[in-house]
Amino acid sequence: MPMFKFRNGTSILALTAAFAASGAVAQEAGDGDRRLKTVTVTATKTEESAQDVASAVQAVDEESLDELRIGNFDDYVKQLPSVNFGGRGPGQSTVYIRGMAVQPITVLLSGAQGTVPNVALYVDEQPVTAPGRNLDVYATDLERIEVLPGPQGTLFGASSQAGTVRLITNKPETDGFDFGADTSVSFTEEGEMSTGLEGFINVPVIEDKLALRGSFYSIQRGGYIDNVPGTFTTDPSVNPDSTATPDAISYETATNNTLAESDFNDSSYEGFRIGAKYIINDDWDALVQYQRQDLTANGVFDYDPEVGDLEVERFFPDELEDEFERMAWTVEGRISMLDVVYTGSFLDRNIDQKVDYTGYNNSGAFISYYTCTYSNPDYIVNYGLDPNTTAVTPEGRRCLNPVKGAIIDQKQKRNTHEFRFSTPEENRFRVTAGVFYDDFELETVDNYHYFAYFNGADLGFAPNAPISDAVQIDSSTRAPTVAFFNDIRRTEEQIAFFGEATYDLIPDTLSATIGARAYDIESDFEGSSNFADGIFQGSTNTDRGRDYDESGGHTDEPLTTDGSVFKATLSWTPNQDMLFYGTWSQGFRPGGWNRGGGLESVNPEFPNVETTWDTDDVENYELGWKTFLLDGNLQFNGNIYFIEWTDMQVSRFDPQNVSILTFVENAADSEIFGIEADAAWAPTDNLTLFGAVSYNDTELTAVNARVVEIAPIGSELPLVPELQFAGRARYQWEVGDYDAFAQGGIQYAGESFSSLVEAVREQQDSYTTADASIGVMKDEWTAELFVDNLTDERAELFINEQDDIPRITTNRPRTLGLRVSYDY
Template structure:
């Protein structure tokens, strides 16, 4: 529920930050605010009232309230009215309308945000919490950073004041993960002495899919006149599925995974099998039998359902004329079934999944703010506590065609004495048909696998800011920021073949080296769990920041800002596995004779990274800006800024034992594994981004048009790149600094009041990206120099027209038509023989709507999303080691109703 008029035709003043801001009735002010670096409509679009007046947009991009047109920073602000007009409810909706912003991922709550082309590819979701890099774009919910690698906090867009996008490094004011930009979700706050309430409902039908429905409500109640008000918003949104899980089969393929034994195995004369049998003269050839998995038990049409349910409560108290206090509580539950990427080889919107796919993503946030004045200073203290819990199951069957050790679990394979504890000599580490079943065949069991994650992310933040008089020629804003964040992650990798073969379960209590491990859970787990990550990541930082601005003259201003930060990152917990715990020489007639090894291997990361814990990063980053305002219709600025991203650990680097003072593990030390001589670092370093930007904000055509934009040059050094390649590098996912890139781009947004009835919104971005250096040691993973960065269309643009007119009886009608175009884009920076990157097609998406509103407070709208039923390739990924395409929702026709009780 977005409050005010649901369909964007409110004839009243629009409320921002508890104050009314409205320009005088001049021709200049009848123009529409431009800003739409984001929108099929206008991302940062201003509001045009029925009287043709331009509403000022107040933003807090500089950590204090200011008119968007008066600050020397690129800001794309989707206002409350814009969000309504474009029916934005979730992450996928608002990202679609922001041409400077892209995302990589595979469904609700499983994306990473990229701005201005600074993109790589999202880390595999199964290890995002365990080991993934921090994102390079910060996501804020009001005053708190809620950034999470691989898992954007997918906040439902209801009763939202605006969404601000701040492109380019914002590190001096917003910290570590604001390397390439910041996205801020800013909620409506309680309004003193104003009763307001609204109710809205919607219903829609998706072509070839299931129907969807939603209900939202908001109420703002003054409790003590002039002192206290409370506000509540509640919502439920059920989005029907549109992807079919069809019947399919999967068989392990030795051609794709050479670790499998092939179609048969030759044993030389004299070879001794595990049961003591000696191969006779001339040797013997044993055939291999591969079990085929089927998805028949999970076949379902339109199986990717989504539901958002939640609430937000807030209270604002005016302590006195100078001080106020605000508290807010937000709770949301996001649940999904199925997947949101499909297999193009199986047909349109079809996929074959062999185990369950589901997600439950819940969060609560408590936030509080105290602000006021002390003499000539504005003071703000704000804090928040976030608790997010994620439970996910996903099909991991594709791992069977990439895992270097998976054949040892699925097939009859005799491992060494560490695992089976038997003295059977030369038969160790070999395929062996005598272990169970038919001794004349090597059996490879069920190749279906699944992954089950249980994550908890908690984050406590505090920030104190002070600002001087914004009208003074010398101005200062500064403060102190503190954050304490931790991730508790349990990731169970479940292989069905070993479970069906009777492997014993993992039990870390059997492994003395894990006795002191920092475990979130101990003891027995599912019989199918062959590998477990049980990790604890914690990050603590304190930062001091400030920005000083000075008006050299009435038209020229210089500003300098800096941020000093001290960040500590720790990584503890364990990785545990069972391998070779297959029942040996089983006797169906007398199971007491069966040999069932029971060994759990593992590593304690606190011990393996002993000397390196914690990683401590201390530095100062800066930003400089020169602003020129020759007249009230033009502002130009030049900015030089920089951003950074924290370092982290590589679990796989501990494979040779405890850290011994060297910088990396030379995997060539074991050439029999086919490792290419890659030196795997114990920790990967920060990557940095430097930006030089020229921007402008102008009013044209006697105030009937506004045009904002910026050109920029970005140098991105030591890019963090993740990869999983157990055949050639490591049994674990690794992250390393892969190289450097350059980005040259331009972004513009425009709003044109073509007439009293017609408003045109437009926005575009053009990014020329190039990988200019590849680390020679990592070149077998990273694509060649000279190629573009992934997930970045060279050109993106959108255009929207909205026409409204008065009708009899106090009614107003409107229609709206918009479209977005996106160039083709590369899907990943990783380019290997087994995982070649590919180009995603260009696409056009069209939306249309028409509706009526009345002075009585009600409105109704008919809309069509994805008018041409375009199947956009939003992200071609290999997260499950099989190529899938994340796409947009098919053509959807719907109706929305709204009633404003004001």
């Protein structure tokens, strides 16, 4: 993304609110000329100028990241008109590009049942995508961020169906010592104070041979949502279809007085990265990096408008601890005329989360079975039955504490390797090809606590333990409050061969590229989902549940997905300032296993859920242009695209009719017609303007769902406004010995829908936000005052019912801050 400098080194534009074009770094200025120059990117796995890449590339360089104070996941997406997200706070968001969106599955189930995202997230060369929980890497000491819209299946494979986001870190440099630090403090209106401290150091150990680089960060973000005192009482009229509702004479009321707290949704990012680079000889070098991050978040980041502005009522602690460590290594060099790269990585991620689940009383089946005493004499005697007459005593017909909470323990491990080679860029015929291997394992233990059992209450259920013959992650018998749990291991092993070849039909003018990727993926799903059993007197059944090696059509054999995707591009460069291209490309996303598949639906009128769901596929047709105009003062890029998306993977929870387990179905086909455009203009030496627009006309063209009740044909896809645009201006001038600057930006997003599923489909209002900053620079120092969300807009980013109570994820309220940085 563009950040422009002139020959004197003065920074004129940070990344604008669009983030969305090929980034520019500098200038060729001479005799008053102001020529913008683009960033070097590796979008095609070879280094080249972003303006020379015959595909859409949105890149932002290091200085632009710094000037716009981009830190976490929400900060990236805020700057991208062509990118949207559905999520509920740090570590819990899913990215969507070019309108290819389906509402995300709740994080309560993303490990056990979530689909693979259709936008791939990379850190350097390593994929870090995960079901329902993208790795939320804090953006410190980055060289750039690259966003590659549209299918990237040939070079980046599965999950690059709608696009790819790459975080490119700064590497150790052997030619000089460098360090820098940045500290900030900010105050959110009616919220808590936030602070940040980050820095880096680069040390050449052996000049031109060996260097070390380290970076660190400690970011504390204050809360702004209040958990207000409230009560909750189960109401049968809200959930009338709940199975076996008793004729209760009383319903216990829960209170949250001990949890009530103002500004309870604080979060923190703590982490570091260290790396070593060794220059073996003139042709070969090696790089090793280690990174660790601890993300902590309390409370929730969506509010309940029925309770109040930025207010909720929560009855169980909401806490998240998301830790990862990543080791990566790269060796690159030359063999004869070939550039050769081997890169590998290992990722270890641990997630511990607590989520209030009390709202499940409003939608779940069997609520009364697990929380209320019964009047059926076949049930065990402690249900308040008179043992002599089997009559129901008044005190026995009660619904107890309705509070419910999920405690999730999830572990992810990923090991990747890639070997590739490239022929020289100056050749008329050029090839990049390689092989990729990915081994991913996810283990999740999700315990659902029903506090009707709390303080010794005995509803007569047998101890809940994993099915004895099933694969077990945690073999222990659960606490008495655990009425249901998932104990599941998911694995995915992939090998792929890929390549792209380019031939200059007319040297320096007309080129043709073809690409292909052949893949083989094995997905396994094992373990069990377990239900507390209390059906008859004396029951000791601890094997009530589903064994995913044998029940409902599941087997101990993995699901195998193989196939190929292709790409073809024709590019025309009439002169050094213009590039036009046309692309046809394909993308895919692998299928998976349904926990509740292969069994009869609760309501016989509904079809049964399939044991597995299939891949969904994309074909993309695109025309694009990249231009420098007005002697290089104006950069204008854009593209027009048409996308066909078939067999879309849609998740659904329908316990009343289908299954008490969330399931996934290939439910629909859709088409997307879109336009993206951006422009950067430096009308004077002091002023730079930037604007970007994204238009997406999305439409369901077929509804293939057998079970999921989704919006009708002709409906828009969710989470994607038809129109989004952004603009930013930066002005810089001299004040004595100081360089002063001021910048302001505006972002607009039109109306959108929250979900594709008809029962929970809500309209999300349009919104406009604005930011501003002013500051001074002198030598190595910079000081800046900034205001984010200048008008204190409540943007409806994501309306969800994932906890069975409608809530709205919104942006942070108006925030005023000060930042001071030093760069040696």
